[in-house]
Amino acid sequence: xxxxxxxxxxxxxxxxxxxxxxxxxxxxxxxxxxxxxxxxxxxxxxxxxxxxxxxxxxxxxxxxxxxxxxxxxxxxxxxxxxxxxxxxxxxxxxxxxxxxxxxxxxxxxxxxxxxxxxxxxxxxxxxxxxxxxxxxxxxxxxxxxxxxxxxxxxxxxxxxxxxxxxxxxxxxxxxxxxxxxxxxxxxxxxxxxx
Amino acid sequence: xxxxxxxxxxxxxxxxxxxxxxxxxxxxxxxxxxxxxxxxxxxxxxxxxxxxxxxxxxxxxxxxxxxxxxxxxxxxxxxxxxxxxxxxxxxxxxxxxxxxxxxxxxxxxxxxxxxxxxxxxxxxxxxxxxxxxxxxxxxxxxxxxxxxxxxxxxxxxxxxxxxxxxxxxxxxxxxxxxxxxxxxxxxxxxxxxxxxxxxxxxxxxxxxxxxxxxxxxxxxxxxxxxxxxxxxxxxxxxxxxxxxxxxxxxxxxxxxxxxxxxxxxxxxxxxxxxxxxxxxxxxxxxxxxxxxxxxxxxxxxxxxxxxxxxxxxxxxxxxxxxxxxxxxxxxxx
Numbered sequence: 001x002x003x004x005x006x007x008x009x010x011x012x013x014x015x016x017x018x019x020x021x022x023x024x025x026x027x028x029x030x031x032x033x034x035x036x037x038x039x040x041x042x043x044x045x046x047x048x049x050x051x052x053x054x055x056x057x058x059x060x061x062x063x064x065x066x067x068x069x070x071x072x073x074x075x076x077x078x079x080x081x082x083x084x085x086x087x088x089x090x091x092x093x094x095x096x097x098x099x100x101x102x103x104x105x106x107x108x109x110x111x112x113x114x115x116x117x118x119x120x121x122x123x124x125x126x127x128x129x130x131x132x133x134x135x136x137x138x139x140x141x142x143x144x145x146x147x148x149x150x151x152x153x154x155x156x157x158x159x160x161x162x163x164x165x166x167x168x169x170x171x172x173x174x175x176x177x178x179x180x181x182x183x184x185x186x187x188x189x190x191x192x193x194x
Numbered sequence: 195x196x197x198x199x200x201x202x203x204x205x206x207x208x209x210x211x212x213x214x215x216x217x218x219x220x221x222x223x224x225x226x227x228x229x230x231x232x233x234x235x236x237x238x239x240x241x242x243x244x245x246x247x248x249x250x251x252x253x254x255x256x257x258x259x260x261x262x263x264x265x266x267x268x269x270x271x272x273x274x275x276x277x278x279x280x281x282x283x284x285x286x287x288x289x290x291x292x293x294x295x296x297x298x299x300x301x302x303x304x305x306x307x308x309x310x311x312x313x314x315x316x317x318x319x320x321x322x323x324x325x326x327x328x329x330x331x332x333x334x335x336x337x338x339x340x341x342x343x344x345x346x347x348x349x350x351x352x353x354x355x356x357x358x359x360x361x362x363x364x365x366x367x368x369x370x371x372x373x374x375x376x377x378x379x380x381x382x383x384x385x386x387x388x389x390x391x392x393x394x395x396x397x398x399x400x401x402x403x404x405x406x407x408x409x410x411x412x413x414x415x416x417x418x419x420x421x422x423x424x425x426x427x428x429x430x431x432x433x434x435x436x437x438x439x440x441x442x443x444x445x446x447x448x449x450x451x452x453x454x455x456x457x458x459x460x461x462x463x464x465x466x467x468x469x470x471x472x473x474x475x476x477x478x479x480x481x482x483x484x485x486x487x488x489x490x491x492x493x494x495x496x497x498x499x500x501x502x503x504x505x506x507x508x509x510x511x512x513x514x515x516x517x518x519x520x521x522x523x524x525x526x527x
Contacts, residue, residue: 021267028263036257045257050270057274117251121258138216139248140255145218164208167215167244170252171206174243 005069013060024053027070029121031077034114038081048084052076074111116177123169134162211241215248318348322364325483327460332357335371336378340364341397341461365397372410384435388413390424401436408468416443452490452498459484462502463519470495477520481508 001009011019028049035045052073056063065072124132134152137143138159145163149156210227213219219227231238322328322340330338334353340346344364349356357378359368370378370389378389380396385403387396392410396403405414407425414431415422418441425431431445452469454462460482463474472495476482486505490498499517503510510519 024267024270025263028266029258029261032261032266033254033258036254042257042260046266046269050266050273053270054273117254118258120247120252121255124252124255136255139252145216160209160212163216164212167212167248168208170247171240171244174247 001065001068009065009069012057015057015060020057027073030070030114030118031073033117034074034110035077035081037110037114038078039084044084045081048080049077052080071108071111074114075107078107078110116173119173119177120170123173124166127166127169131162131165134159135166138163206240211244214241215245318350318352319345320348321345334373334376337369339367339369341366361396361398363398363400365395367393367395367408369393370410383417385417385433386415388415392427394425402432402434404430404432406430416441452493453488454490455487456485457487458482459486459502459506459519462486462488462490466490466495466498473516474499475516475518477518481506481519481521 008019008023012023031049031052032042032045035048036042039045039048055076056073063072124135127135130152134148137148137151138145143151145156145159148154149159152159207227207230210219210223210230213223214227231241320328320330320338320340322342322344324343326342328340330340332338332348332352334357336357338346338359341364344366345362346364346366347360347362349358349360352358353376355376357373357376358381359379360381368378368380368389370392372378372389372392380387382396382398382403387394387405390411390413392407392412394405394407394410394412396405398404405412405425407427407429409427411427412425413422414425414433416433421443423431423443423445425445429445431443434440434442434444452465454465459476463476463482466472467474484506486502488501488505490501493501495517499510499519502508503519507522508519509522510517512518
């Protein structure tokens with residue numbers, strides 16, 4: 001566990017509600033996206049994440065975390081998702097694919113992908129408003145460049161520029177991510193030592 | 195954003211990559227793009243990476259966008275029970291009053307209290323759900339017991355200039371600490387009840403207001419006509435506010451107090467205790483929710499208890515402290 005995480009974890013064990021709240025809010029989206037990947041249902045995913053955090057809070061004194069707090073919680077969320085799928089068998093095919101808990105290396109990869117995704121989303125959040133709007137219309141509403149230009153009353157060239165800028169920002173996140181071998185090695189190190 | 199500068203951010207041919215990702219390459223661009231891909235495995239890798247992000251990597255962005263950690267936290271907090279989540283320093287840091295109202299509501303619910311607390315400009319509201327009952331201790335020493343499905347409101351300045359409570363619906367019993375200068379008033383649109391040092395119960399439905407006085411005296415005022423009646427201990431009054439019998443008042447004196455219609459045993463026992471001043475206990479707390487319809491007017495306490503036990507198939511015993519009601523023990527009988 002990193003010194004920073006260790007400090008947070010000790011605070012939570014001491015029943016420091018403020019530290020717990022901050023940690024929760026900082027990591028909520030990370031775990032929500034992870035749970036959604038398994039469950040495909042945001043309200044259920046929130047319930048699962050909250051279940052895990054309720055248990056963390058209530059049993060904090062008895063929980064012994066050998067790896068990192070984040071990977072401990074990630075594993076707990078995944079396990080809880082698998083239980084949920086088992087219970088509801090809501091999507092048999094999906095369930096078949098996912099019912100085995102991921103191998104350790106795959107789990108680490110999943111967590112890493114999830115972290116990258118979060119960074120990409122934060123980069124989208126950070127785009128200038130009009131740029132973000134154009135990008136969302138292009139990617140999520142699947143509108144053609146001309147359609148976006150017509151709807152927003154801007155030139156097609158501006159639309160292209162906005163989309164280009166957005167993709168460049170995402171590409172920058174990818175570049176940064178791939179040049180973080182030290183950080184990743186550390187993550188792997190903490191994750192690998194149970 | 196309309197500048198060309200963004201195109202020169204790096205050496206990638208964005209003018210080809212963007213339409214390629216969107217499937218909008220012209221035949222001519224398509225050729226150029228294929229050439230660029232074929233030129234180097236690095237190019238192919240970079241494009242593949244972007245294509246993956248574009249197609250799958252950001253597919254659940256809407257979930258991220260709609261995720262609200264504050265809302266999720268409030269939901270979580272409601273489940274933490276009475277854990278000491280709120281630290282004193284945290285309280286001072288929080289600037290949002292609304293957030294506190296929500297948190298308080300969640301904590302109260304989590305603590306098992308069937309009460310809804312919501313501070314607005316117009317005062318504090320209390321609400322009970324079906325099957326729940328709640329006692330509210332007021333700052334002036336008075337007590338209100340909200341029966342199930344009851345809503346009432348306290349003025350924000352309660353106990354400063356006035357002591358007014360608005361009973362919006364349901365049934366509540368009031369045990370009032372009398373204050374000469376500040377009368378205790380229960381307001382119900384069509385009528386109001388002013389205490390004169392007393393305990394009483396008001397049941398408000400869509401078409402009636404019923405007041406039962408257990409001790410002391412109250413003044414009941416029908417607002418439409420200004421007509422006022424004083425009700426003493428043991429008397430009750432019903433004002434009809436619906437379309438049938440509108441405005442009619444019926445009253446019952448001392449007798450008529452111990453009439454129960456599908457009431458929980460806990461209510462019946464509370465009324466008997468109040469009436470006779472004897473302690474009545476239940477051998478098993480689950481009995482409290484058993485319901486019964488019974489008229490006990492004019493009966494002695496012993497007879498009343500016998501009647502209650504007969505209707506619920508219970509046994510009772512008595513000692514110097516009072517009566518105990520319990521489930522029938524067939525082995526002894």
